[in-house]
Amino acid sequence: MTEEExxxxxSALRIEHRDLDAAISALSSANSPDQLQIARLKKRKLRLRDQIAIVEDYLTPDIIA
Incomplete structure (x- = not known):
């Protein structure tokens, strides 16, 4: 993958992470929140956070002080 890709x-991972956050908030505020669905979304959000961290680490050069 190139740096541009x-x-x-x-960017796509961050957008999906933000969308999941909104979906979790919406489900949590529902009259009868589906706890199983919320838990699944939270797990997916955590996986996305890990993927974001990996990509950020790849894009950020190591600086030796």
Whole structure:
């Protein structure tokens, strides 16, 4: 993958992470929240966070002080 593709991937991951956050909030505020669905979304959100961290680490060069 080129750096440009990695940056696009990072942007897409961040958007999906933000969308999941909104979905979790909406489900949580429902009259009878589906706890199983919320738990699944939270797990997916955590996996996305890990993927975001991996891509960010790849894009950020190591600086030796």
């Amino acid at each position: 990695m940056r696009k991937r990072l």
